[in-house]
Amino acid sequence: MAASDASSASTVEEITPPPLDMNEVDRILEQHHSDSTELIAILLDIQDALGYLPIPALRHISEQLEFPINEIYGIVTFYKHFKLTPPPKHQFTVCTGTACHVRGAVQVFREFERQLNLDTTICNTTPDMECGLETVNCIGACALGPVVIVDGEFKGQVKQTRVSSMIKKATRSSGGDTE
Amino acid sequence: MSLDNPIRSSGELEDLHGVLVERRSEDHLCISICTGTGCVVGGAESVVDAFVEVISEMGLEEKIEVKPTGCHGFCEMGPLVTMTPSGYFYPQVHARDAREIVEKTLLNNEVVEKLLYHDPQTDEAIAREADVPFYKHQKRIILAENGHLNPTDIEDYISIGGYKGLAHVLDEMNPDEVITCVIDSGLAGRGGAGFPTGKKWEICQKQPSEPKYLVCNADEGDPGAYMDRSILEGNPHRVIEGMCIGAFAIGASQGFIYVRHEYPLAVERITLAIEDARTAGLLGEDIMGSGLNFDLKVVRGAGAFVCGEESALLKSLEGLKGEPKQRPPFPVEKGFQNKPTVINNVETWANVPHIINNGPEWFVGFGTEGSAGTKIFSLVGKVNNTGLVEVPMGVTIREIVFDIGGGIPNGKEFKAVQTGGPAGGCLPTSMLDLPVDFHALQEAGTIMGSGGLIVMDEDTCMVDVARYFTKFLEEESCGKCYSCRKGTQRMRELLDDICEGRGTPGHLALLEELGHAVNTASMCGLGQNAANPMLSTLRHFRDEYEAHINEHRCSAGVCTELIQYTILEEFCDGCAACSKVCPSECIVGEKDSLHTIITEDCIKCGSCLNVCTRGAVLITSGGGV
Numbered sequence: 001m002a003a004s005d006a007s008s009a010s011t012v013e014e015i016t017p018p019p020l021d022m023n024e025v026d027r028i029l030e031q032h033h034s035d036s037t038e039l040i041a042i043l044l045d046i047q048d049a050l051g052y053l054p055i056p057a058l059r060h061i062s063e064q065l066e067f068p069i070n071e072i073y074g075i076v077t078f079y080k081h082f083k084l085t086p087p088p089k090h091q092f093t094v095c096t097g098t099a100c101h102v103r104g105a106v107q108v109f110r111e112f113e114r115q116l117n118l119d120t121t122i123c124n125t126t127p128d129m130e131c132g133l134e135t136v137n138c139i140g141a142c143a144l145g146p147v148v149i150v151d152g153e154f155k156g157q158v159k160q161t162r163v164s165s166m167i168k169k170a171t172r173s174s175g176g177d178t179e
Numbered sequence: 180m181s182l183d184n185p186i187r188s189s190g191e192l193e194d195l196h197g198v199l200v201e202r203r204s205e206d207h208l209c210i211s212i213c214t215g216t217g218c219v220v221g222g223a224e225s226v227v228d229a230f231v232e233v234i235s236e237m238g239l240e241e242k243i244e245v246k247p248t249g250c251h252g253f254c255e256m257g258p259l260v261t262m263t264p265s266g267y268f269y270p271q272v273h274a275r276d277a278r279e280i281v282e283k284t285l286l287n288n289e290v291v292e293k294l295l296y297h298d299p300q301t302d303e304a305i306a307r308e309a310d311v312p313f314y315k316h317q318k319r320i321i322l323a324e325n326g327h328l329n330p331t332d333i334e335d336y337i338s339i340g341g342y343k344g345l346a347h348v349l350d351e352m353n354p355d356e357v358i359t360c361v362i363d364s365g366l367a368g369r370g371g372a373g374f375p376t377g378k379k380w381e382i383c384q385k386q387p388s389e390p391k392y393l394v395c396n397a398d399e400g401d402p403g404a405y406m407d408r409s410i411l412e413g414n415p416h417r418v419i420e421g422m423c424i425g426a427f428a429i430g431a432s433q434g435f436i437y438v439r440h441e442y443p444l445a446v447e448r449i450t451l452a453i454e455d456a457r458t459a460g461l462l463g464e465d466i467m468g469s470g471l472n473f474d475l476k477v478v479r480g481a482g483a484f485v486c487g488e489e490s491a492l493l494k495s496l497e498g499l500k501g502e503p504k505q506r507p508p509f510p511v512e513k514g515f516q517n518k519p520t521v522i523n524n525v526e527t528w529a530n531v532p533h534i535i536n537n538g539p540e541w542f543v544g545f546g547t548e549g550s551a552g553t554k555i556f557s558l559v560g561k562v563n564n565t566g567l568v569e570v571p572m573g574v575t576i577r578e579i580v581f582d583i584g585g586g587i588p589n590g591k592e593f594k595a596v597q598t599g600g601p602a603g604g605c606l607p608t609s610m611l612d613l614p615v616d617f618h619a620l621q622e623a624g625t626i627m628g629s630g631g632l633i634v635m636d637e638d639t640c641m642v643d644v645a646r647y648f649t650k651f652l653e654e655e656s657c658g659k660c661y662s663c664r665k666g667t668q669r670m671r672e673l674l675d676d677i678c679e680g681r682g683t684p685g686h687l688a689l690l691e692e693l694g695h696a697v698n699t700a701s702m703c704g705l706g707q708n709a710a711n712p713m714l715s716t717l718r719h720f721r722d723e724y725e726a727h728i729n730e731h732r733c734s735a736g737v738c739t740e741l742i743q744y745t746i747l748e749e750f751c752d753g754c755a756a757c758s759k760v761c762p763s764e765c766i767v768g769e770k771d772s773l774h775t776i777i778t779e780d781c782i783k784c785g786s787c788l789n790v791c792t793r794g795a796v797l798i799t800s801g802g803g804v
Binding site for chain 1: 255399442484635647
């Protein structure tokens with residue numbers, strides 16, 4: 001068990017940026033009284049704060065809660081929401097709920113794939129971590145399908161012809177931010 | 180009198196209610212703007228801001244109340260605006276319309292013609308919400324309140340008689356009477372299985388083990404269903420009141436609301452509502468001075484469909500992987516931390532206060548024998564009026580899809596409706612007159628589920644739909660049972676074969692055999708129903724499967740491997756729009772002359788079809804169109 005954990009962890013760690021504020025992790029643990037039955041809530045909060053779940057943070061949680069790391073890793077990989085890799089600068093999320101599916105979400109998703117040139121080996125992002133693509137099962141905005149969420153903002157009735165301008169618009173706005 | 184101090188008795192609640200009603204009735208003009216997810220995507224927040232701005236500019240804050248509410252249900256037409264007391268209603272409102280609506284409609288009781296809703300079937304302009312066919316054919320009990328309530332204001336809820344049911348229960352009833360009342364109402368679980376709610380409560384109450392727990396299952400994972408979210412976002416106190424009544428009846432002192440993390444607004448609203456109820460003395464210790472102690476905690480899921488299954492949900496509540504376990508023992512006997520636990524769906528809890536307020540006979544008055552009350556469906560897919568609809572049990576699918584839903588868009592043919600989420604099944608045209616209740620749906624080979632109704636038209640491929648759901652279940656299978664883990668994978672592979680032109684007649688027999696094995700040998704509801712989407716489409720749309728296998732024909736033009744794109748000579752004017760967007764540069768032709776697609780290089784992305792304004796791009800399959 002430990003051996004397989006270590007091997008998958010090392011690939012993940014390779015692309016993990018080093019600075020990590022363990023105080024933040026401690027603060028969240030304290031909020032939940034270091035109670036291991038609150039593990040999922042703890043992990044959700046840490047992911048909200050850091051954007052993902054760095055392996056060193058999971059090791060730290062394991063030590064603090066005296067809860068086996070393989071169990072934590074099991075939980076993290078069981079629930080879809082948890083991510084072991086840092087988020088890209090721009091996240092495109094295509095809703096693939098049934099209503100969106102019958103209205104052509106697949107074509108929209110494929111168009112994103114074509115345009116973005118993703119590195120699918122570790123996580124679905126561009127090699128420079130600028131853009132990422134993921135799907136979500138249903139966000140309950142079925143009247144507006146197909147729906148795409150661009151950096152948290154909902155876009156309704158997306159046609160594949162709109163995809164390239166959506167990508168351009170999102171990446172252009174980030175250029176403005178960093179300047 | 181206000182909520183600065185906790186409410187100490189039912190008398191105090193009644194006094195507060197009186198004050199609130201009086202305060203709001205004098206000449207009170209109110210404009211309600213739907214801020215459900217659908218309307219927010221359409222720009223509802225800027226509409227709210229515009230109304231607030233216009234009204235403050237005109238100095239009318241005292242006279243006109245601007246109320247952002249939960250989901251009204253008619254999501255297709257958002258952002259929605261309704262006015263009380265006039266009942267006027269405008270769909271698809273923009274921020275720029277705010278001034279005109281205030282000046283004309285609110286102040287002069289005059290309609291703004293250009294904003295009126297037009298019935299797509301008759302083109303008649305309709306001014307009042309109650310006259311819109313989408314609403315007129317519904318029986319809205321739970322959803323009706325969404326349109327008039329500010330979900331972040333507990334006083335608003337009390338002003339419509341909120342927590343009155345709880346006060347009545349605490350003052351005048353004993354736990355057994357409450358349970359009898361719920362049993363007599365015939366209320367059955369709205370989350371899918373339809374188990375009688377009162378019966379569940381009774382079994383739990385009789386367990387000797389203590390303490391007892393309550394859970395509200397808001398892990399609404401069925402893609403295409405969002406009624407629970409709308410209730411939590413639009414009327415959170417109704418759920419809290421229902422759970423407090425349940426706590427009194429069962430003898431529980433702690434409850435949980437398990438919500439998907441994908442619903443952040445629902446988490447925010449219910450968390451706020453719990454805090455407000457606690458401050459008001461309606462939750463926590465010694466509720467309304469009655470001695471009842473009951474508190475609630477919100478727990479977020481982390482994205483696992485299987486956690487909607489009750490035994491998996493309990494594992495997840497304990498902070499573990501959400502793997503289902505063998506039942507019996509059922510959660511009512513051994514649930515959260517092995518203590519008796521009642522798990523009910525959001526809509527079920529929301530029905531409880533109405534049953535207490537109006538009596539069980541009133542509830543039985545809606546619906547059919549064996550399926551009492553109303554049910555909320557989310558009507559989505561290829562239908563004109565997408566949205567949430569609440570109807571009495573027993574109305575036909577035809578009434579829902581055509582009378583309320585306004586039929587299929589763009590003059591297309593209805594093909595099927597999928598009920599019950601991924602574990603449900605598809606019903607064909609011949610079953611349009613099937614009454615929607617627990618029993619009838621089960622007999623037809625599908626389930627009620629949480630109430631998703633996904634309408635499909637002639638452009639939907641049923642084999643692709645079966646593959647879609649099977650793939651969904653393959654990804655969401657927790658992996659504990661071999662039959663489900665490998666069975667869903669193998670079924671999906673066989674469906675892939677058929678969709679991609681590798682199917683043989685033997686595939687169908689194998690799928691049927693495998694499907695029955697998966698459904699029989701799996702432990703939880705996910706696995707036991709995992710073959711339903713495939714089996715039900717195979718039962719009702721076998722000809723489509725056969726066309727895929729024998730003729731390599733996908734008549735809906737969906738399965739990429741079986742279709743070709745061509746350009747029709749008689750329609751192409753050589754505008755070159757298609758060749759400009761083609762990502763594989765496989766469309767050739769001079770400007771202003773006929774363009775042609777080089778089929779071997781075509782990746783079938785459909786870009787040309789999307790940009791052609793002359794309808795010259797055609798999908799063909801298996802020699803047919």
